[in-house]
Amino acid sequence: xxxxxxxxxxxxxxxxxxxxxxxxxxxxxxxxxxxxxxxxxxxxxxxxxxxxxxxxxxxxxxxxxxxxxxxxxxxxxxxxxxxxxxxxxxxxxxxxxxxxxxxxxxxxxxxxxxxxxxxxxxxxxxxxxxxxxxxxxxxxxxxxxxxxxxxxxxxxxxxxxxxxxxxxxxxxxxxxxxxxxxxxxxxxxxxxxxxxxxxxxxxxxxxxxxxxxxxxxxxxxxxxxxxxxxxxxxxxxxxxxxxxxxxxxxxxxxxxxxxxxxxxxxxxxxxxxxxxxxxxxxxxxxxxxxxxxxxxxxxxxxxxxxxxxxxxxxxxxxxxxxxxxxxxxxxxxx
Amino acid sequence: xxxxxxxxxxxxxxxxxxxxxxxxxxxxxxxxxxxxxxxxxxxxxxxxxxxxxxxxxxxxxxxxxxxxxxxxxxxxxxxxxxxxxxxxxxxxxxxxxxxxxxxxxxxxxxxxxxxxxxxxxxxxxxxxxxxxxxxxxxxxxxxxxxxxxxxxxxxxxxxxxxxxxxxxxxxxxxxxxxxxxxxxxxxxxxxxxxxxxxxxxxxxxxxxxxxxxxxxxxxxxxxxxxxxxxxxxxxxxxxxxxxxxxxxxxxxxxxxxxxxxxxxxxxxxxxxxxxxxxxxxxxxxxxxxxxxxxxxxxxxxxxxxxxxxxxxxxxxxxxxxxxxxxxxxxxxxxxxxxxxxxxxxxxxxxxxxxxxxxxxxxxxxxxxxxxxxxxxxxxxxxxxxxxxxxxxxxxxxxxxxxxxxxxxxxxxxxxx
Numbered sequence: 001x002x003x004x005x006x007x008x009x010x011x012x013x014x015x016x017x018x019x020x021x022x023x024x025x026x027x028x029x030x031x032x033x034x035x036x037x038x039x040x041x042x043x044x045x046x047x048x049x050x051x052x053x054x055x056x057x058x059x060x061x062x063x064x065x066x067x068x069x070x071x072x073x074x075x076x077x078x079x080x081x082x083x084x085x086x087x088x089x090x091x092x093x094x095x096x097x098x099x100x101x102x103x104x105x106x107x108x109x110x111x112x113x114x115x116x117x118x119x120x121x122x123x124x125x126x127x128x129x130x131x132x133x134x135x136x137x138x139x140x141x142x143x144x145x146x147x148x149x150x151x152x153x154x155x156x157x158x159x160x161x162x163x164x165x166x167x168x169x170x171x172x173x174x175x176x177x178x179x180x181x182x183x184x185x186x187x188x189x190x191x192x193x194x195x196x197x198x199x200x201x202x203x204x205x206x207x208x209x210x211x212x213x214x215x216x217x218x219x220x221x222x223x224x225x226x227x228x229x230x231x232x233x234x235x236x237x238x239x240x241x242x243x244x245x246x247x248x249x250x251x252x253x254x255x256x257x258x259x260x261x262x263x264x265x266x267x268x269x270x271x272x273x274x275x276x277x278x279x280x281x282x283x284x285x286x287x288x289x290x291x292x293x294x295x296x297x298x299x300x301x302x303x304x305x306x307x308x309x310x311x312x313x314x315x316x317x318x319x320x321x322x323x324x325x326x327x328x329x330x331x332x333x334x
Numbered sequence: 335x336x337x338x339x340x341x342x343x344x345x346x347x348x349x350x351x352x353x354x355x356x357x358x359x360x361x362x363x364x365x366x367x368x369x370x371x372x373x374x375x376x377x378x379x380x381x382x383x384x385x386x387x388x389x390x391x392x393x394x395x396x397x398x399x400x401x402x403x404x405x406x407x408x409x410x411x412x413x414x415x416x417x418x419x420x421x422x423x424x425x426x427x428x429x430x431x432x433x434x435x436x437x438x439x440x441x442x443x444x445x446x447x448x449x450x451x452x453x454x455x456x457x458x459x460x461x462x463x464x465x466x467x468x469x470x471x472x473x474x475x476x477x478x479x480x481x482x483x484x485x486x487x488x489x490x491x492x493x494x495x496x497x498x499x500x501x502x503x504x505x506x507x508x509x510x511x512x513x514x515x516x517x518x519x520x521x522x523x524x525x526x527x528x529x530x531x532x533x534x535x536x537x538x539x540x541x542x543x544x545x546x547x548x549x550x551x552x553x554x555x556x557x558x559x560x561x562x563x564x565x566x567x568x569x570x571x572x573x574x575x576x577x578x579x580x581x582x583x584x585x586x587x588x589x590x591x592x593x594x595x596x597x598x599x600x601x602x603x604x605x606x607x608x609x610x611x612x613x614x615x616x617x618x619x620x621x622x623x624x625x626x627x628x629x630x631x632x633x634x635x636x637x638x639x640x641x642x643x644x645x646x647x648x649x650x651x652x653x654x655x656x657x658x659x660x661x662x663x664x665x666x667x668x669x670x671x672x673x674x675x676x677x678x679x680x681x682x683x684x685x686x687x688x689x690x691x692x693x694x695x696x697x698x699x700x701x702x703x704x705x706x707x708x709x710x711x712x713x714x715x716x717x718x719x720x721x722x723x724x725x726x727x728x729x730x731x732x733x734x735x736x737x738x739x740x741x742x743x744x745x746x747x748x749x750x
Contacts, residue, residue, distance in 0.1 A: 032433075033430075033433030033434060034429055034430075034432055034433030034458070035426070035429045035430025035431070035432070035433035035434065036430070036433065037433070038426065038429045038430070038433075039426065039430075042426070137515075144515060144516070145446075145514075145515050145516040145551075145552060146421070146446050146449065146516050146517045147421065147446075149421070149449050149450055149452075149453050149476075150452075150453035150476070151453075166457065241422060241425060242425070242453055242454055243421050243422060243425055243450040243453060244422075245420070245421050245422060245446070247420065247422065248422075287415070287416070288414070288415075288416075290377040290378050290416050291377070291378045291382070293378070293416075294378075
């Protein structure tokens, strides 16, 4: 095989992998049992959660430990509204979840991004996130520690016809379409002018400031976009899982997207998605090793993070580079 | 008009015969295929100590039934999943089990998990029998036909506990509580408080003073602030419904403060021998609620067999009541399947309603109206001791469930 063919093959591989993933998620209800379909729905929302988080983590260079607060805000806001006003169209309750997430991210962003950066920013987001967790756990309207139970799946009313999302796999496909839409939007932000500016801010914030860019304002944009998309993912989760508990606002839930980013590679757009899929696979395959599951998953993650500093995608890219240009990276003979 | 030729009719008949010939073995296979049951309970985390014995009992019942030839000639297959006592993990586990064909679910330590699974039963066309999960909402406000409970509930147990306190300690008229801030904790406190208000005036001739309960966090590790609040509380007697690892942490942290000398009697809702095994000689004296105490049911064939088997396999001479309750869930399904051999969800529900079946605590009946079992309440007094086990059972009480059960009001709150 000549070098050009190898190069073409490698370039086509990510697209093929993406198409395979797309096809796999699109067809899960046809070949998997109910439990796996349910987990696939959760996984799609976790991928959106992780990709939106990576907008501030991998792209903008801010470490937030409070991302779960937005996820919970979206989930609780939409679930609460749908139980309070059950006749409201589902799209409105979904939008309400996103709006609450957006407002919360504006507020937290204003506080946390005001002069804070690095470890101070991380601790501040952790504290504010835990504040949201405590507020939810103490709120009787939100079910306190028990959470909201028995959330019903809605009807989509299009005037001429209705789709009952509680039947069959209809809600799964709603998640599929909505997740695809949100992922495309995030991809557009990542690869557009805003994404390039954010990337430049991560690399050289001082230099970018000298160029006349309002760094804080741009970081706030990233924070709000990330928080809003995360909240929308949370709002979609509530009718799918039909139960939400304060645990989705807990700091340990905020650690999940960080883990996905480190696992898959935070410098690449698809890194967190790969991380989420690998993590879900590990968790699912060890679920019956009671008591040992956490040890095995933890050990495997530790290995990946230590042995593959660029994550799975980073390591694949490195290997690809070595295969395509074997001379690179070797000490010179001269 | 549609013309049907003789050839077409013959083709159709041929296809019909072929389909019947092919489907006959499938039908036969369905008739001999195992009944699939799904066990969902906490098998890791702070409530593991409750879920493990429950699984032991359920597995033992399955093994016994299969060894005796199964039910209707069909064996039982038990699929097991860990809920970690978390509602969201529990619903994932339940959905997965249902996806594997287990339409008969059983287990559940935690009320929150049971409430969460209860919410999806109708939609997923499955049933759940819980071996613990005492929340009153399950058989009252959130009642649905797909849910059953083989054990007692807070109305039965906590009121029986309060009655016992009024009988034994008529001079202790001020009470406080340390309860976990979730559905189970609130249910137990509500019932205990109601029991104190009912039985102290009736048996001791005094109206008790009851403090606001101290709400603790589930899965916490540091209980010192809660203990300090309890010590500041003027109440003399104390009730606690923390369970598993949480209760052990609380007791261990409370002991150095002299808590159990200052707050006595101490009534524990449901920790069986779990805290006693962990603390051994350090265990303070306390009354403890239980599902089953082997010493109280000597001569009951199932109880004796469970005790011997458990002791033989684990070396533990003090099995927890969760063993008998796990066993009872399978026995209830077995009784229902004997009446409903197809094992379809609708048939199983109908067969379970009003079913009387044998357990380690004697015959139990699942009340047809609200699916609550009528069974005895067991309470014993424990303390640390210098013996092999490290603790001793000082005395015990068995209270008839029919005397303590509430009115059946499915879909409605408890009629206090």
